[in-house]
Amino acid sequence: MKISELGEFKFIDRISGMFQDLLLPGYTGIGDDCAIVPYSSEEDYVVTTDMLIEDIHFIKNRIPPEQLGYKSLAVNLSDIAAMGGRPVGSYLSIGIPAETEVEYLDAVMKGYHDLSQKYQVQLLGGDTTKSEKHLVINIAVIGTCKKGHARLRSMAWSNDMVCVTGYLGDSAGGLEVMLHQLPETKDHMQLIRSHHLPEPHINEGIWLAQHPEVHAMMDVSDGISSDLVHILKASKKSAVLDLDMLPVSDTLKNVATKHGWNVDKLASSGGEDYVLLFTLKAGNFEKTNKGFRATFGRDLFPVGEINDEAGAEINWIKNGQQIFSNQHGFDHFRT
Amino acid sequence: MKISELGEFKFIDRISGMFQDLLLPGYTGIGDDCAIVPYSSEEDYVVTTDMLIEDIHFIKNRIPPEQLGYKSLAVNLSDIAAMGGRPVGSYLSIGIPAETEVEYLDAVMKGYHDLSQKYQVQLLGGDTTKSEKHLVINIAVIGTCKKGHARLRSMAWSNDMVCVTGYLGDSAGGLEVMLHQLPETKDHMQLIRSHHLPEPHINEGIWLAQHPEVHAMMDVSDGISSDLVHILKASKKSAVLDLDMLPVSDTLKNVATKHGWNVDKLASSGGEDYVLLFTLKAGNFEKTNKGFRATFGRDLFPVGEINDEAGAEINWIKNGQQIFSNQHGFDHFRT
Numbered sequence: 001m002k003i004s005e006l007g008e009f010k011f012i013d014r015i016s017g018m019f020q021d022l023l024l025p026g027y028t029g030i031g032d033d034c035a036i037v038p039y040s041s042e043e044d045y046v047v048t049t050d051m052l053i054e055d056i057h058f059i060k061n062r063i064p065p066e067q068l069g070y071k072s073l074a075v076n077l078s079d080i081a082a083m084g085g086r087p088v089g090s091y092l093s094i095g096i097p098a099e100t101e102v103e104y105l106d107a108v109m110k111g112y113h114d115l116s117q118k119y120q121v122q123l124l125g126g127d128t129t130k131s132e133k134h135l136v137i138n139i140a141v142i143g144t145c146k147k148g149h150a151r152l153r154s155m156a157w158s159n160d161m162v163c164v165t166g167y168l169g170d171s172a173g174g175l176e177v178m179l180h181q182l183p184e185t186k187d188h189m190q191l192i193r194s195h196h197l198p199e200p201h202i203n204e205g206i207w208l209a210q211h212p213e214v215h216a217m218m219d220v221s222d223g224i225s226s227d228l229v230h231i232l233k234a235s236k237k238s239a240v241l242d243l244d245m246l247p248v249s250d251t252l253k254n255v256a257t258k259h260g261w262n263v264d265k266l267a268s269s270g271g272e273d274y275v276l277l278f279t280l281k282a283g284n285f286e287k288t289n290k291g292f293r294a295t296f297g298r299d300l301f302p303v304g305e306i307n308d309e310a311g312a313e314i315n316w317i318k319n320g321q322q323i324f325s326n327q328h329g330f331d332h333f334r335t
Numbered sequence: 336m337k338i339s340e341l342g343e344f345k346f347i348d349r350i351s352g353m354f355q356d357l358l359l360p361g362y363t364g365i366g367d368d369c370a371i372v373p374y375s376s377e378e379d380y381v382v383t384t385d386m387l388i389e390d391i392h393f394i395k396n397r398i399p400p401e402q403l404g405y406k407s408l409a410v411n412l413s414d415i416a417a418m419g420g421r422p423v424g425s426y427l428s429i430g431i432p433a434e435t436e437v438e439y440l441d442a443v444m445k446g447y448h449d450l451s452q453k454y455q456v457q458l459l460g461g462d463t464t465k466s467e468k469h470l471v472i473n474i475a476v477i478g479t480c481k482k483g484h485a486r487l488r489s490m491a492w493s494n495d496m497v498c499v500t501g502y503l504g505d506s507a508g509g510l511e512v513m514l515h516q517l518p519e520t521k522d523h524m525q526l527i528r529s530h531h532l533p534e535p536h537i538n539e540g541i542w543l544a545q546h547p548e549v550h551a552m553m554d555v556s557d558g559i560s561s562d563l564v565h566i567l568k569a570s571k572k573s574a575v576l577d578l579d580m581l582p583v584s585d586t587l588k589n590v591a592t593k594h595g596w597n598v599d600k601l602a603s604s605g606g607e608d609y610v611l612l613f614t615l616k617a618g619n620f621e622k623t624n625k626g627f628r629a630t631f632g633r634d635l636f637p638v639g640e641i642n643d644e645a646g647a648e649i650n651w652i653k654n655g656q657q658i659f660s661n662q663h664g665f666d667h668f669r670t
Binding site: 001002003004005006008011012014015018019021022023024027028029030032034035037039040045047048049050051053054055056057088089091092093094095096098099100101102103105106109110113116117120121122123124125126127128129130131132133134136138140142 | 337338347350354358363365369372384386391423429431433434440441445455457458460465
């Protein structure tokens with residue numbers, strides 16, 4: 001059987017099962033945005049790693065090198081944010097075709113440095129090697145998290161409200177703009193910017209993890225319709241999500257209207273927004289949102305509710321009517 | 336300028352300089368086998384990462400998948416060993432071409448699991464993604480090390496003896512056997528085994544790090560003539576190495592004699608032996624070796640001496656005569 005038939009998540013399940021025998025108490029392994037590694041009596045380390053491969057995750061002449069460096073780190077910082085952690089250091093492995101210009105790499109590293117500086121993340125090590133054809137970037141990030149504060153995907157309760165910390169679909173919109181080579185209008189450029197320069201919600205994640213009414217948390221990397229399923233599976237729950245409640249920016253609305261794009265699809269299945277997706281104890285939205293707004297100057301967005309149904313299903317609602325189930329997102333080997 | 340003109344190590348120097356501003360006290364960043372990250376009052380974490388790319392580091396039909404999985408982890412464990420650390424957990428990022436058979440990947444993971452089990456290393460996380468053409472494996476390993484025990488490349492003293500913990504050149508010999516497609520004799524297979532299944536010297540590293548007379552340490556991955564230069568640069572020293580003292584296995588001697596190979600070259604410049612290379616305070620060899628032999632049932636090998644000369648040069652001796660300087664080893668972009 002080929003990996004493309006098995007799929008990414010079943011392959012991960014296989015590996016996870018195979019290595020279960022080696023897992024020690026105090027450690028959390030495969031299955032969350034980060035692994036948890038014991039640190040002191042007050043803190044744990046959270047560790048994540050992500051690989052980006054040319055022509056799969058990025059096309060070299062479509063993303064400026066500074067933005068590639070920035071984004072490569074940002075997607076990892078977003079995983080730290082999803083646990084409620086604070087990033088401390090990164091490790092960069094880079095596989096480089098021999099013909100690559102040093103100036104190109106310098107620019108990649110400048111973007112990487114700029115974001116590192118913004119969140120005071122040290123570059124602690126890595127590996128530099130030749131690649132036959134494609135540029136390959138693997139980053140691992142280590143962060144700290146107050147003991148017991150890390151939010152796992154398995155922590156959702158029934159009746160929790162499902163919330164996100166920012167707009168959905170802008171990044172997918174930016175990808176559409178690039179794929180269709182649309183002109184460089186202000187709106188188009190802003191969507192591309194969302195796709196290339198996502199802001200990791202580090203401070204938002206730390207803030208949310210300080211609030212006990214925040215239960216499960218992860219980041220939106222593959223699209224909410226795919227990502228939420230991971231929470232539902234880990235928590236043995238299902239959910240109802242309302243398409244009309246998915247937060248969509250005015251920019252995306254404008255551009256989508258102009259080009260006849262399906263905004264619901266972009267917001268529900270588009271990936272790479274890197275906002276946080278979390279579940280909030282029922283009855284807490286107003287209070288939590290007030291504190292969030294006071295700290296960050298913007299609102300949280302409620303988008304649905306967790307329930308006790310089996311099967312880890314998402315029931316989608318539009319105009320008060322159920323419309324379809326399990327609109328799946330991204331599987332690296334199946335799309 | 337192309338990366339192939341600049342070279343691997345100058346590129347690393349550039350990055351290292353660029354990120355110096357972000358490094359915090361208590362952390363050791365780029366430039367050693369592992370980064371050091373604070374843990375408790377008694378221990379530090381040591382972290383390393385290595386990337387292996389198909390057709391650069393391995394050829395898919397030349398190494399059985401189980402051995403590929405084993406070796407990918409082994410080279411990382413060797414970096415932990417080089418610091419005197421004990422591995423605790425690994426993170427595996429894997430980029431997989433869509434046509435890859437799941438059975439192949441299962442075998443890779445079996446080899447990875449076998450070595451994980453041997454040293455009780457947990458698989459804590461990772462990333463699975465599609466690759467356009469080449470299989471890409473990136474591993475990060477975290478280990479623990481008693482506070483102050485980690486051995487850095489900068490710790491060599493003048494008059495230190497340079498030592499290694501095992502044979503040199505077997506792995507390079509195995510590569511020659513494969514490149515020339517020599518018949519599957521017992522000797523040939525043993526050299527290939529050294530190339531595919533290197534034993535990380537974890538316990539040796541922990542033992543050596545407990546001895547204060549052991550100063551600088553690293554592992555032999557690119558060949559001693561290249562690796563020792565890193566110690567010399569970091570310690571601002573030079574060295575005299577004696578080609579006749581490089582430990583060479585009887586197997587390699589036999590095979591080399593038969594095929595007219597230059598054993599000195601294989602032992603001095605061949606990479607991937609993954610033995611430990613360390614410097615030992617003058618006058619301590621007999622005592623330290625006695626303890627090493629009592630623990631591991633085999634001897635350490637002295638191969639030369641550190642001196643105060645500038646320039647990080649290796650002066651090679653053969654038959655008591657200086658023969659050449661700075662026989663360099665492996666640079667990923669220059670060979």
